[in-house]
């Protein structure tokens with residue numbers, strides 16, 4: 001009987017770990033959150049305004065969505081491939097009463113419709129940003145800001161940069177160039 005219980009719990013634990021960590025990892029990004037102060041700096045650098053719509057590509061535990069809604073009074077949409085992450089954000093949404101301002105969508109950000117975004121937030125690796133670039137260029141309307149944490153978009157020139165925190169902002173349509181061309185122009 002006890003053996004059966006241990007066996008059942010081990011299977012349950014394996015399924016939870018699979019859903020929580022392995023599914024995101026299979027898609028290429030581990031569930032590593034951004035520090036809250038870095039998120040605030042990024043949203044300020046992207047000049048997120050009240051009532052604008054922010055998308056977080058890979059919403060994780062939802063912290064970017066809640067900071068955008070609570071502190072910037074923006075609407076926030078999270079796209080997240082991990083089902084456990086989506087369920088936890090959804091529960092947090094119900095408990096916090098931000099249901100009018102925040103939406104969570106279970107899905108793949110390479111297929112996300114971003115046409116109503118004003119600001120898009122992404123925390124990914126350079127491999128991912130290079131893969132994402134054509135989709136973002138096709139989906140994001142002119143004037144939309146893209147804010148990227150840690151990884152730049154190697155073929156685009158940022159319009160603003162926090163070099164200490166490694167935060168890159170791009171305006172759509174993207175300007176051809178690189179972080180280097182931006183730094184040379186600014187004399188950095």
Ligand SMILES: C[S@@+](CC[C@H](N)C(=O)[O-])C[C@H]1O[C@@H](n2cnc3c(N)ncnc32)[C@H](O)[C@@H]1O
Pocket residue numbers: 023024025027028029030031032033034056057058059060061062063064079080081082085107108109110123124
């Ligand atoms: C590095 S974490 C960032 C979480 C959050 N944006 C933050 O800054 O705290 C990346 C998240 O992207 C999710 N993810 C990875 N690939 C994805 C994909 N193709 N579509 C949607 N979400 C994805 C992972 O599950 C993970 O939660």
